[in-house]
Amino acid sequence: MYETGFRSQILLQRASRLFGLWTALWVALAPLPVAAQTPAQPNADEQEGEPGDAVPPAQPAAPGAPSAPTTSAQDSDAPDLVPTLPPTEAEQARGQPVAKITVAGNRRISTDDISAYLGQTRIGRAFSPEGLSRDVRELWDSGLFEDIEMDLTRRDDGVHLRLLVRERPSIKAIEFKGNNEVDDEDLTEALSAEVKTGTILSYAAIRRGIQKIRDKYAEEGHFLAEVENEVVPQKDNQVTLRFTIKEHEAVTVRRITFIGNNSIPDAELREVMLTGQDSLFNFGTGGPFRQDAFERDVLVLNALYYDRGFLSAQIATPRVMLTPDRTGIEVTLSINEGPRYRIRSLRIQERDADGRDVEPLGGRRRIRELVRAKPGDWFNRAELAKDLAAIQTLYRDEGYANVEALPDTNLDPEQREVDIAVVIRRNQPVYFGRIEIRGNTKTRDKVIRREMEIYETGLFSESKLEKSKRRITALGYFERVDISTEQGDDPQHVNVYVEIGEKPTGTFQIGAGFSSIENFIATAQVQQANLFGNGQSLAIQAQISGLRQLVDIRFIEPYLLDTRFSGSVNVYDQLRIYNQFSQTSTGGSLTLGYPIIEPHLRASLAYTLENNRISTSTTSTFLGTASAVSVFQRLPLANLFNDGITSSIRPAITYDTRNNQLFPTAGMFLQGSAEVATKYLGSDNQFWRYRTTARFYYPITDSIVIKLNSEAGLVTSPDPAGVPIFARFFLGGIFDVRGFFLRTIGPRLPLRATLDDHAPPIAEGANIGGNLMYYQNLEFEFPIIDAVQIRGVVFTDLGNAWNLEQLYCNAAPASPYDVSNPCFTFSRLLNVRTSWGFGIRWFSPLGPLRFEWGFPFSPLPYEESSRFEFTIGNFF
Helix, strand or coil: CCCCCCCCCCCCCHHHHHCHHHHHCCCCCCCCCCCCCCCCCCCHHHHCCCCCCCCCCCCCCCCCCCCCCCCCCCCCCCCCCCCCCCCCHHHHCCCCEEEEEEEECCCCCCHHHHHCCCCCCCCCCECCHHHHHHHHHHHHHCCCEEEEEEEEEEECCEEEEEEEEEECCEEEEEEEECCCCCCHHHHHHHHCCCCCCCCECCHHHHHHHHHHHHHHHHHCCCCCCEEEEEEEEECCCEEEEEEEEECCCCCEEEEEEEECCCCCCHHHHHHCCCCCCCCCCCCCCCCECCHHHHHHHHHHHHHHHHHCCCCCCEECCCEEEECCCCCEEEEEEEEECCCCCEEEEEEEEEECCCCCEECCCCCHHHHHHHCCCCCCCECCHHHHHHHHHHHHHHHHCCCCCCCEEEEEEEEECCCCEEEEEEEEECCCCCEEEEEEEECCCCCCHHHHHCCCCCCCCCECCHHHHHHHHHHHHHCCCEEEEEEEEEECCCCCEEEEEEEEEECCCEEEEEEEEEECCCEEEEEEEEEEEEECCCCEEEEEEEEEECCEEEEEEEEEECCHHHCCCEEEEEEEEEEEECCCCEEEEEEEEEEEEEEEECCCEEEEEEEEEEEEEEECCCEEECCEEECCCCCCCCCCCCCCCCCEEEEEEEEEEEEECCCCCCCCCCEEEEEEEEEEECHHHCCCCCEEEEEEEEEEEEECCCCCEEEEEEEEEEEECCCCCCCCHHHCECECCCCCCCCCCCCCECCEECCECCCCCCCCECCCCEECCECEEEEEEEEEEEEEEHHHCEEEEEEEEEEEEECCCHHHHCCCCCCCCHHHCCCCCHHHHHCCEEEEEEEEEEEECCEEEEEEEEEECCCCCCCCCCEEEEEECCCC
16 A cells, blocks of 8 residues: 655645545645536635635636636626635645654664665755655555655744654565475475565565466476465564465376477487486376476487487477376477588698697697597587597696687588588696695595695696596595686686585494304494594404404504505404304504505505414403304314414505495405415414405496495415314305305315214204305495485395315215315306395494395205394495
8 A cells, every 4th residue: 555645733724624635645746737627606714815825827728629608707696716726735845945854663674774765855955746756656666664654744944754654574484384295495495586584575576486386396297286375464563474285296298299300210319308207106107297307308309419410400399288187298399300411521620829730739640530530420419529528638638728629510401511620729738826625624635635646836637637536535535525726826827626525434333133153243343534634544343242252453554654655553352253163363464555556556565463273162352251152072174273373474466446445336446365374484374365356336327336246265275284274264144145144154064063973963064164265246226215325235145165175075974065065176166155135225424334134045954044134334
């Protein structure tokens, strides 16, 4: 409502009272002209004039207008002339100075802000009714007030104005009802451009906000969504704005029709489109229609035609229609393919700043080899763009960061051929300026800088910049790594900014499991992969169960004394209790590493010194005591009590291209090692042990990864008694072949439980471990709930251990099962244990939780058909 009134404290004469009501409702401050008046006899009050008031003369009739009938002055019954309206208070105040302006009624909006709208009416200026009218109109158009009233008073010192306003309420809260498909946060974000809490209520903005909500629902395919709003008054001139939504069903794509696609079939066009693609949860409906996805599809279709050589292809404005039942959409795309072009000529040349031809970097032949297209081929824009990018990378790796390589095409529609000319301009060489690291609140700069292959004042290189990013990411310390560049102090220098987002690198890992052999198993590990921000790693592991006790402390320094050498120290005390013996090992190891080819290929040398004790009776460590559950009492195992000092060296070579050392999703990890324990190193136990590890990570999409892990091992000994039993391989469990009990896979001997020849044999035979081992794990990992990093996994495992020593083959009758037979033949390499399973993994703040169910494909009679285990920590 817009209302203005002018009130005067001076008593008006009776003529003013006659027009008082008219004046109070008058919107225009200037007096309105009188179009016509009905003749009437003036009364006595109307004949008395206000002193100083002048009655304006009657206006003459317009030329050509009919004259009014006249009467004789002597005729006493003839009416007087039509009276004219007296000037209003605003008219009488015209030209007088504005002496005072008072603002009242405002609570949130300051007086200064209101006065700013009064551009024509200011203290000291001459008063103008028209200026005041414009000022009040601008104040009303601000949308801040529900009512505006202006009082005017004429005084000796000038015009006094009193502005009385009633403010519109502010929005205290915004509520949504009925929104199941779109979250409150998304709707609030959609509204924020028009309506938000704390702002002044505007019905026009509400109408625009409703359209924003409808647009948001249209993006999700709910074109029929209805939105109503309600304004709920609150205290202190505030309101709650409530939107009630009826979502209705999503409108799905029923049919996509292509017209004019003579060269590319419908199926191929649909394949590159997001619109109309079915998914697991759409149940064959073709999915909801999304405007943003559809606009992207049109661009992709254009690009597809250009990549096939149709350089004149055009896609008309698509026609989108609702089905009669208003639950589906039919899309029609009209395509004008035009001719398909072949390459007639392809010329690549480099020019200097003066436009002269110069020899390209590396020679013309090298540049031409980077471009795969040749005359006679169909034109392909995408392939040409890749080739030109390779040329630009060649120049940028040599310091020419601002190289230009733009193609120019000349079409010949009649011959349907295209001439391509690529002009290269290398411009000036560029050097790295400042290299700044941002966002590392914990990790020291040197930990990041030493992974970078670029340095300040060095020649610019695009490939080294990308490699630096990959190496920093591979540390596993950061959630994100962004590298950007900008011009430095002059055009010949660029500054590099490394923006990182740190994540917790400390983990507390626990695991537990159950089996009829070990009863309850518990493990715990505390690890800090970035100790004190120095890039060092410290891990403390403890494990306890009915058959195992372990304490292990490991410290890794990747850059020993700030050199390229790496070093690690490992100290441990462990007790392992098998069904037939127990092993106590106390010792440690030292490892040195060096990069052969930075950063992927490394060599290392480890020295291990430990004291081993094999026992068939109670064994103890500082963790406690434990007894062997079922020990060998007969001695067909000549190496059963082989123990004492083991002193060994272990050279290894590692090739690692993983994109992340902690949670890899791409790349590979290959390692081979040979451990030698010999009397020449002061070792009581002698053996040669070889191991190989191969891990591959292949991303199908950004979130779906296929993983393959395989390990093989071989151990031999020059000792006639054979390989010490603790150096042999035992498989089974969540850490290698899932679905089986821990360390139960391998060759078995049907030995007796006591020295009595009449004693019954050990149930299911005694697992003696193998000289030869192989296992592999194939996993398909996919997201379940990305928001909380819950992922699913489907896997299949394969593996076994085989005995190569004839001593044990001849010691006892053979096992009744080929997969556990202690007598080796090459054909038995095909006798492996297999399983499959599935699991759930949650990348929690404490570390990655693993919940996995394993199912052996062919369980033996004494094995279970399924097994559930869980732990915290990555598998591989």
